[in-house]
Amino acid sequence: MPRIFFRTSGREVELTGDDAVNLLRVAIRHECGVPWRCASGNCGTDRVLVEEGADSLSRPRKRERERLGDLLGMGYRLACQTYVDGDVTVSWDPDQKSLDEDSRAAERLKRIWLGAADSA
Amino acid sequence: MAEVLSNEQFRTALEDAMQGREAKDASFSRAWATGKLERHHFARWAENHYHYVGPFADYLAYIYANTPDSCTDAKDFLLQNMYEEELSDDRHTDLLIRFAEACGSSRERVEDPRNMCAMTRGLQGWCYATAFREHFAVATAALVVGLESQVPSIYRKQYPVLVDPDGYGFTEDESEFFDLHITSDEVHGERGYQIVLEHADTPDLQQRCIEVVRDGADMRFAYTKALYDTYVRPDLGEWHEEPGVTNPPVEALA
Numbered sequence: 001m002p003r004i005f006f007r008t009s010g011r012e013v014e015l016t017g018d019d020a021v022n023l024l025r026v027a028i029r030h031e032c033g034v035p036w037r038c039a040s041g042n043c044g045t046d047r048v049l050v051e052e053g054a055d056s057l058s059r060p061r062k063r064e065r066e067r068l069g070d071l072l073g074m075g076y077r078l079a080c081q082t083y084v085d086g087d088v089t090v091s092w093d094p095d096q097k098s099l100d101e102d103s104r105a106a107e108r109l110k111r112i113w114l115g116a117a118d119s120a
Numbered sequence: 121m122a123e124v125l126s127n128e129q130f131r132t133a134l135e136d137a138m139q140g141r142e143a144k145d146a147s148f149s150r151a152w153a154t155g156k157l158e159r160h161h162f163a164r165w166a167e168n169h170y171h172y173v174g175p176f177a178d179y180l181a182y183i184y185a186n187t188p189d190s191c192t193d194a195k196d197f198l199l200q201n202m203y204e205e206e207l208s209d210d211r212h213t214d215l216l217i218r219f220a221e222a223c224g225s226s227r228e229r230v231e232d233p234r235n236m237c238a239m240t241r242g243l244q245g246w247c248y249a250t251a252f253r254e255h256f257a258v259a260t261a262a263l264v265v266g267l268e269s270q271v272p273s274i275y276r277k278q279y280p281v282l283v284d285p286d287g288y289g290f291t292e293d294e295s296e297f298f299d300l301h302i303t304s305d306e307v308h309g310e311r312g313y314q315i316v317l318e319h320a321d322t323p324d325l326q327q328r329c330i331e332v333v334r335d336g337a338d339m340r341f342a343y344t345k346a347l348y349d350t351y352v353r354p355d356l357g358e359w360h361e362e363p364g365v366t367n368p369p370v371e372a373l374a
Contacts (some may be wrong), residue, residue, distance in 0.1 A: 006121050022272070022306040029310050038200070039307030040300060042209050061299060062292050 004084055007051065007091040008031035015084070020058065023048070023090070024079035032077050035096055041067055044099030046079040048090040056086030066097065122323035126215040130317055130326055137334040146344035147359035151352060152233040153277040154362070155287050160224040162288075166220035170230045172343065174213050175244065176263075182251035184234075184260045194256065194315045201308055215297035222294040239346035243339050250332065257319040258321055259349040260312055261329035268338025269309025275302045294326040 004026060011032040015021055024046055027034040036046035038073075041063030050057065060072055064081040092109045123135060143149055148165070151157055151194075184198040206211050220230045229235055250262045279298045283286035292299070320329045348359055 020304065025306040025310045028307065028314070036307070038204060038208055039304040040204055040208055041303065061303070062296070063300070098137055 002056065002084070002086045002088075003090040004041060004087075005052075006032040006034065007089055008094055014100050020083035022080070022086040022111065023057075023077075023082045023084050023088075024083070027079060033094070034090075034092060036080065037098060041078050041081045044068070044078065045097060047071065047076045047096070047099070048079050048092045050077055051089040051091055053084075053088035054085055056088050058083040083106050121154065122321055124321065124325070125326050130320070130329075131313060133326075133330050134261065134316065134333050135216075135312070137330050138266065138270065138337040140335040141334070141341045142273065143270055143337075143340040144277055146341050146343045146348070148348035148352060149274060149278065151348060151356065151359060153281060155281050156316060157288075157352065157354060158266075158289075158355075161224035161352055161355075163225035164222055165231075165347055166216055166223060167230050167235040168237060168347060169341075170213060170216055170220075171233055171236045171240055172243050172247070173216070174249070175211075176268075177205045177245045179251040179263055182248070182254050185258040185261070186252075186254075186259070187302045191256070191319060194260070197315060198260075201311075204304060204308075210296075211323045213299065219290075219294055219297050222290060235347060237350045239343050239350075243343045244356060245337050246335075250336075255328070255331070256279070257316055257323060257325055258328045258332055261320065262332035262336045263314045263315055264308060264312030265329075266333040267297055267340055268305050269300050269312060270337070271305035272303075274307070275299075296374060302364045 002012045006012070006024070009032050011030060012083065013026055013030045013032065018023055020036065021075070024034060024036055024039070026032070027038070027046075034048060037108045038045070041061065044067050047068065053054075057077060060068070060077070061081050062076045062080055065072060065077060077090075151161075180198050180202045184202070187195050187198065189195070217227050217230050221227070224321075226374060247263060247267075251259050254262065275298045279295065279302060282290045282295045282298060283292060316329055320326050353359075
């Protein structure tokens with residue numbers, strides 16, 4: 001059976017079933033310690049370095065390509081956007097935060113709330 | 121006297137409650153996944169789907185208000201889910217409207233509640249009533265486990281053919297609503313399971329959760345089937361599954 005090794009937390013999960021599985025879903029279900037905040041490929045908090053098994057991962061989706069940029073070529077993936085169907089080893093910085101605070105989400109919120117204040 | 125199920129037993133019972141009634145297997149979903157629909161069918165789907173998922177943050181807000189302050193993890197999950205529906209990036213209903221417009225519909229048509237069929241009105245009403253009236257763990261089971269957690273399995277079958285140039289031929293941008301939910305609802309569904317497993321902590325609550333997951337799956341199946349019966353059957357006739365017809369998982373085209 002394929003297995004995912006979460007090196008930073010030392011957790012290993014063996015996959016059952018034939019379908020590819022979402023990496024972050026597995027991490028949450030089995031309490032593997034991958035940091036995360038949103039589930040939309042938006043914040044980048046759940047980026048992981050793929051140490052082994054990159055060929056067992058789904059191809060990067062649009063949001064992942066946009067969010068990770070150059071990090072993608074350095075071997076990083078967003079756990080929430082990635083499906084796994086074979087042996088993989090990943091690691092991460094346990095203290096990592098979102099990729100930046102000037103994200104599109106932050107900008108959008110600023111627009112909404114500052115706009116509301118202006119018109120109040 | 122009934123005993124509390126272990127987490128493993130309870131999770132299995134929740135999963136089993138959806139078996140045989142999953143919306144991915146309903147006629148509209150199968151016709152979609154096997155390339156039988158036309159853009160005007162998708163337009164009618166979007167005009168209905170808006171009124172089911174559009175108020176999702178409203179449903180969750182009712183559950184949020186019914187959740188005790190001591191259950192911080194559950195409240196935080198609900199708030200995060202609402203935030204992602206509405207504010208974290210493009211509003212999810214705007215993505216749905218973008219798809220509808222690509223199918224020849226319009227924002228005005230999508231937002232007009234007169235364009236939904238009776239079953240959609242029923243599903244929306246069931247969601248509101250369940251969220252408003254049930255214990256928060258039961259309502260989470262109904263809406264997040266029974267309905268939202270099914271989304272990846274549905275869209276993973278429907279998305280590849282949407283963006284396949286030899287299939288329906290939509291662009292990645294036009295069909296972003298689906299790609300987004302394939303991944304985000306994996307996480308929402310998993311967190312929903314965890315909240316239900318933790319907070320449905322009596323035999324009665326567990327049984328109630330299992331029943332509403334079954335009800336929710338039935339509702340979504342019936343809603344999806346009604347879309348076929350209302351909008352597609354006049355064009356294609358009764359749905360008959362063709363033996364051996366399959367479609368690739370989304371990973372093949374992602």
